[in-house]
C-alpha cells in the first residue's frame with residue numbers, strides 16, 4: 001500500500017512513519033511544511049529507506065497537493081498535519097484556523113479530485129483517515145466537582161446510571177479526593193467518559209479548529225460519498241515530542257534545574273497514551289476500520305497533571321539524582337564560593353569543580369526534583385478532565401494499548417536522557433527547515 005501522510009515530521013507523524021517503515025511493506029510519502037514543530041531529524045532512521053520520501057509543502061497549497069497526488073498515486077491518506085499546541089492557539093488562533101480548517105478542507109478537495117480519477121477497485125479501496133483529538137468533546141466532570149458544578153453532564157452512553165446518581169457519586173468522589181492527597185486519582189467507573197457519540201463542545205481555539213475539521217470530513221463522507229475514517233485520541237507522550245508539551249518540558253526543565261510549571265492546582269486530568277500504541281491503533285483503523293466510522297483511542301491512564309510531574313521527578317530522582325558538592329572546613333573568603341554547589345544537569349555531574357577542593361568536598365544528595373515544582377496561573381478555559389471510552393476500537397478492531405503509564409513514562413524519560421542532541425537542536429531550531437528527503 002502507498003500512503004500519503006501529512007504532518008509526518010511531527011511527534012505522532014514521525015512515530016507513525018518509523019512504525020510503517022519498520023513493521024510493514026508500505027510505501028510512505030511524507031507531506032510536511034516543517035513548521036517549528038516538524039523536524040526531519042526525527043526521521044533520520046528511515047530517511048534513506050527507498051520506501052520513504054518527503055515533500056515540503058503547506059497543506060493549504062492546492063496546486064502543490066495536486067502534484068503530490070498525481071506523482072505519488074497513494075492508496076490512502078493519513079492526515080495528521082495541524083497546529084497542535086493549545087497555548088499557542090490562545091496567543092495566535094489565526095494559524096490554527098488556517099492549517100486545521102482551511103488546510104483540512106484543501107486536503108479533502110485535493111484528495112477527492114484525485115479519488116475521482118481512480119479506477120473503480122482502487123476508488124473503493126481508497127481511505128482518507130483524519131487524525132483528531134478528544135479535545136473536540138470539551139471537558140468532563142472532575143472527581144473534585146461539587147454536583148452544582150456539573151451542568152450539562154452526560155452519563156456514558158452505554159450506562160443506565162441516571163444523572164442524579166452520577167452526581168452523587170461525583171460528590172462522594174470529591175469528598176474522598178479532599179480527604180486523600182492529590183496523588184491519588186479516584187477514577188470512578190461511573191464518571192462519564194468520551195464516547196464516539198459525545199456531543200462536540202470544544203473550549204480552545206485549537207480544539208474548535210480540530211472540531212471544525214472533523215465536521216468537514218464527515219460532510220465530505222455524507223455529501224460526496226468520500227471514504228473517510230476519523231480517530232479522536234487522548235493525550236500522547238513518548239520519544240521525539242517537542243519540548244513545549246507537558247512531559248518533555250518537565251523532563252528537560254528538571255534536568256536543567258529550571259522551575260517545573262504547574263498550571264493552577266495541577267489537578268487537571270488527562271488520559272495518557274504512549275505514542276507507539278497510538279500509531280498501532282491508527283494503522284489498525286486504517287486497514288480494518290469501517291468506512292465512515294469514528295473511533296476513540298485512549299490509554300486507560302487518567303492522571304492528574306501534578307501526578308504526572310511527580311512521577312517524572314521520581315524516575316529522575318532514581319536515574320539521575322540531583323547532586324550537590326558539600327565543601328567542608330574551608331574559608332569562604334578564600335574559596336569565594338557558596339558551601340553548596342548545586343548541579344542539576346546530567347552533563348554537569350561529570351564536570352569537576354574548577355578549583356581544587358577535592359580533599360575538602362564530598363558529594364551529597366541534593367533533594368528531589370519535586371523541589372522545582374512551581375505553581376503558575378492557570379490557562380484560560382483550561383479543560384479539567386478528559387477520559388476516553390476506547391471500548392469500540394477494542395471490541396470491533398481488537399486494539400488495546402500495550403504500555404502502562406509507568407512503563408511508557410520510564411521509556412520516555414530514558415529516551416530524553418539518551419537524546420540530548422535532538423532536544424538541543426529542536427529547541428534552538430538549528431535543524432528546523434533543513435531538507436534531508438526526496439522532493440517531487
Ligand SMILES: NC(=O)c1ccc[n+]([C@@H]2O[C@H](COP(=O)([O-])OP(=O)(O)OC[C@H]3O[C@@H](n4cnc5c(N)ncnc54)[C@H](O)[C@@H]3O)[C@@H](O)[C@H]2O)c1
Nearest residue numbers: 007009010011012033034035037038058059081082084236
Ligand atoms: N499530541 C497529542 O497528544 C495529540 C493527541 C490527539 C490528537 N493529536 C492530533 O494528531 C496530529 C499530530 O499531532 P502532533 O502532536 O504530532 O503534532 P506536532 O505539532 O508535533 O506536528 C504537526 C506537524 O504538522 C506539520 N504542519 C503544521 N502545519 C502544516 C501545514 N500548514 N502544512 C503541512 N504541514 C504542517 C508540522 O510541521 C509538524 O511536522 C494533530 O492533528 C493533532 O491534532 C495529537
